Amino acid sequence: xxxxxxxxxxxxxxxxxxxxxxxxxxxxxxxxxxxxxxxxxxxxxxxxxxxxxxxxxxxxxxxxxxxxxxxxxxxxxxxxxxxxxxxxxxxxxxxxxxxxxxxxxxxxxxxxxxxxxxxxxxxxxxxxxxxxxxxxxxxxxxxxxxxxxxxxxxxxxxxxxxxxxxxxxxxxxxxxxxxxxxxxxxxxxxxxxxxxxxxxxxxxxxxxxxxxxxxxxxxxxxxxxxxxxxxxxxxxxxxxxxxxxxxxxx
Amino acid sequence: xxxxxxxxxxxxxxxxxxxxxxxxxxxxxxxxxxxxxxxxxxxxxxxxxxxxxxxxxxxxxxxxxxxxxxxxxxxxxxxxxxxxxxxxxxxxxxxxxxxxxxxxxxxxxxxxxxxxxxxxxxxxxxxxxxxxxxxxxxxxxxxxxxxxxxxxxxxxxxxxxxxxxxxxxxxxxxxxxxxxxxxxxxxxxxxxxxxxxxxxxxxxxxxxxxxxxxxxxxxxxxxxxxxxxxxxxxxxxxxxxxxxxxxxxx
DNA sequence: GAACCCGCTTCACATAGATCAAGGTCGGCG
DNA sequence: CGCCGACCTTGATCTATGTGAAGCGGGTTC
Numbered sequence: 001x002x003x004x005x006x007x008x009x010x011x012x013x014x015x016x017x018x019x020x021x022x023x024x025x026x027x028x029x030x031x032x033x034x035x036x037x038x039x040x041x042x043x044x045x046x047x048x049x050x051x052x053x054x055x056x057x058x059x060x061x062x063x064x065x066x067x068x069x070x071x072x073x074x075x076x077x078x079x080x081x082x083x084x085x086x087x088x089x090x091x092x093x094x095x096x097x098x099x100x101x102x103x104x105x106x107x108x109x110x111x112x113x114x115x116x117x118x119x120x121x122x123x124x125x126x127x128x129x130x131x132x133x134x135x136x137x138x139x140x141x142x143x144x145x146x147x148x149x150x151x152x153x154x155x156x157x158x159x160x161x162x163x164x165x166x167x168x169x170x171x172x173x174x175x176x177x178x179x180x181x182x183x184x185x186x187x188x189x190x191x192x193x194x195x196x197x198x199x200x201x202x203x204x205x206x207x208x209x210x211x212x213x214x215x216x217x218x219x220x221x222x223x224x225x226x227x228x229x230x231x232x233x234x235x236x237x238x239x240x241x242x243x244x245x246x247x248x249x250x
Numbered sequence: 251x252x253x254x255x256x257x258x259x260x261x262x263x264x265x266x267x268x269x270x271x272x273x274x275x276x277x278x279x280x281x282x283x284x285x286x287x288x289x290x291x292x293x294x295x296x297x298x299x300x301x302x303x304x305x306x307x308x309x310x311x312x313x314x315x316x317x318x319x320x321x322x323x324x325x326x327x328x329x330x331x332x333x334x335x336x337x338x339x340x341x342x343x344x345x346x347x348x349x350x351x352x353x354x355x356x357x358x359x360x361x362x363x364x365x366x367x368x369x370x371x372x373x374x375x376x377x378x379x380x381x382x383x384x385x386x387x388x389x390x391x392x393x394x395x396x397x398x399x400x401x402x403x404x405x406x407x408x409x410x411x412x413x414x415x416x417x418x419x420x421x422x423x424x425x426x427x428x429x430x431x432x433x434x435x436x437x438x439x440x441x442x443x444x445x446x447x448x449x450x451x452x453x454x455x456x457x458x459x460x461x462x463x464x465x466x467x468x469x470x471x472x473x474x475x476x477x478x479x480x481x482x483x484x485x486x487x488x489x490x491x492x493x494x495x496x497x498x499x500x
Numbered sequence: 501g502a503a504c505c506c507g508c509t510t511c512a513c514a515t516a517g518a519t520c521a522a523g524g525t526c527g528g529c530g
Numbered sequence: 531c532g533c534c535g536a537c538c539t540t541g542a543t544c545t546a547t548g549t550g551a552a553g554c555g556g557g558t559t560c
Contacts, residue, residue: 012336061390064476069390086262086375091383091481125336128378133341135385140311140319142392143437147517178537187393192517194539226314231341397547428507442547444509 003027005051005103007165008077011235012126013119023120026109027051030102039094039102040081046090048104050080055100056177060184061092070185072134073158077165079127082110098176126233133231142187145226148196150186152225155206157232159215164234171218176211253277255301255353257415258327261485262376263369273370276359277301280352289344289352290331296340298354300330305350306427310434311342320435322384323408327415329377332360348426376483383481392437395476398446400436402475405456407482409465414484421468426461 001007003024009015015023030050033039039057040046057074071092074080080094085107114121134157141150158175162168183193200206205221207214215221218239222228229238251257253274259265265273280300283289289307290296307324321342324330330344335357364371384407391400408425412418433443450456455471457464465471468489472478479488 059386061386063390063394067394069393071386071389083375083379086372087379087383087483089480091483092386122336125333128382129333129337132378132382132385133337135382135389136309136311136321136342139321139385139389139392139437140313142389143319144313144317180537187389189518190538191519191540194537195517198539230339233337233341430507439548440507441509441549445547448509 001166004053004077004165009120009123009127011164011233012130013123015119015123016117019117019119022113022117026105026113027103028105029053030104033096033100033102035096035098035100037096039096040090042090042093044084044090045088046081046084048106049082049084049110050094051103051105052076052078052080053101053103056097057094057100058097058181058185059092059094068184069187070181071138072131073161073185075158075161075165076167078131082124082128097178097181130233133233137231138185147186147188147192148199149225150188151182151193151196152200152205152221153227154182154186155200155213155215156218156222156225156227156229159213159218160229160232160234160238163238164232164236171215173213174211175208175213251416254303254327254415259370259373259377261414261483262380263373265369265373266367269367269369272363272367276355276363277353278355279303280354283346283350283352285346285348285350287346289346290340292340292343294334294340295338296331296334298356299332299334299360300344301353301355302326302328302330303351303353306347307344307350308347308431308435309342309344318434319437320431321388322381323411323435325408325411325415326417328381332374332378347428347431380483383483387481397436397438397442398449399475400438401432401443401446402450402455402471403477404432404436405450405463405465406468406472406475406477406479409463409468410479410482410484410488413488414482414486421465423463424461425458425463 002020005027006015006020006023009023028048030048030053033055039050042061052074054076057080058070059072059074060068060070062068074094080102081090084090110124114124137153137157141153145153159168159171159173162173167173179193179197180190182197183190186193188196197206197208201208204216205224206216222239232238252270255277256265256270256273259273278298280298280303283305289300292311302324304326307330308320309322309324310318310320312318324344330352331340334340360374364374387403387407391403395403409418409421409423412423417423429443429447430440432447433440436443438446447456447458451458454466455474456466472489482488
């Protein structure tokens with residue numbers, strides 16, 4: 001099976017075998033980290049670009065009162081800091097949520113690859129723009145959707161994202177994060193997330209136990225959450241027939 | 251005075267006079283739009299790239315219940331849809347908030363410029379990455395900050411962004427948007443935004459009348475809002491001495 | 501200059517979600 | 531093998547913000 005990063009980026013551009021080989025060749029097998037370890041801190045200027053090869057991590061900021069807001073899940077295939085070189089210092093931190101394996105790529109190689117291959121250049125742009133699109137959708141969710149829809153929406157997104165890189169077993173994914181983590185991402189309280197999750201379970205929409213999330217009926221959950229995967233800009237007809245099609249026909 | 255787009259992008263890269271001329275030369279003077287007009291709709295694949303030359307616009311999504319979430323302010327110098335070509339269809343809409351003037355750039359020219367000039371390429375990346383950083387900060391604000399801080403934070407950000415492109419008169423900016431618009435951006439209600447704005451006025455932090463926002467003491471407002479401009483990744487020492495410096499010394 | 505409309509303001513009341521607090525369960529570690 | 535620390539669960543109560551409704555002022559239209 002192909003490299004996780006290749007599986008992801010194929011959604012963003014048509015990569016030639018040469019592109020794929022060059023990309024994989026640039027990845028240095030990096031460190032393993034335990035759960036809840038800092039990968040990069042706010043203010044850092046990391047030397048290398050990090051890629052998640054295995055495990056879950058997140059982007060976050062800490063507030064003066066000690067609160068934490070998670071602004072993105074980083075799952076296998078995701079870049080942590082593709083373009084720090086351009087921005088200078090990190091404006092947020094990155095930490096693992098579960099034991100993880102990270103790869104690194106020297107920034108010079110990133111530059112070279114994207115100058116050499118139009119397809120890779122496009123793929124890297126695509127990955128960045130999708131990250132941005134996800135942020136926009138999270139903003140909508142936090143701003144305008146009630147807590148239960150919000151949590152359901154996060155579940156839908158995670159399912160699709162993991163499916164898109166071949167890390168799902170049907171409608172079941174490994175989701176070894178904590179309800180507290182989920183709360184920090186949703187802008188809710190752990191207590192309230194707990195109540196919401198239990199309701200989703202009681203409604204037969206999901207099962208979440210043994211670090212495994214099972215979505216019994218993805219279309220029903222998507223309907224409930226008002227989840228439309230268009231913002232993930234994936235190739236292929238993931239979940240064809242969801243509200244996505246409804247929008248297209250509008 | 252130089253072109254608004256140049257003034258903005260100079261924060262992202264060292265542009266040579268040639269770069270600047272090439273960039274400005276690529277901009278076609280576009281249409282004028284009244285307030286509250288759609289520029290691009292969700293699902294569109296706009297032919298040209300749009301730049302705001304004058305006025306205020308926003309990115310937004312509409313929810314099934316009719317609610318609107320604004321996900322970004324677009325002010326003069328901002329790109330509306332720099333990379334639709336890569337993503338395919340727009341996953342959100344763009345609309346003017348005030349009467350505006352838009353420029354357009356053919357996507358082929360964008361490609362050419364960024365292939366030809368490393369500095370321009372970097373500047374375009376920078377603009378995109380800053381948009382993303384702003385989204386992250388908004389997420390933090392919506393998730394973890396109370397309504398009054400949230401509104402104050404938006405004011406701080408707007409002030410700095412407009413200052414950075416020379417559109418502020420000291421600590422005063424033209425802010426011809428509606429309290430309802432502000433509410434749609436903050437994920438609040440117009441009623442509640444009204445209460446909060448009045449409180450900020452009563453506390454002597456701001457004045458907002460005649461479509462003009464005056465920040466009496468930027469450092470005090472920033473302190474109140476927990477605003478640190480680092481995420482805007484601007485050149486120069488805007489507001490040096492704010493909490494930003496505190497973080498650096500941490 | 502009357503009629504309107506839009507945005508601002510205020511008030512009374514409702515509620516989603518926060519907060520505080522107390523168990524309970526389970527896996528890891530001494 | 532028993533303790534301890536994370537995490538989950540539940541309950542009671544509080545509060546920030548939403549909802550619904552009404553009035554007001556200024557600018558625009560006819």
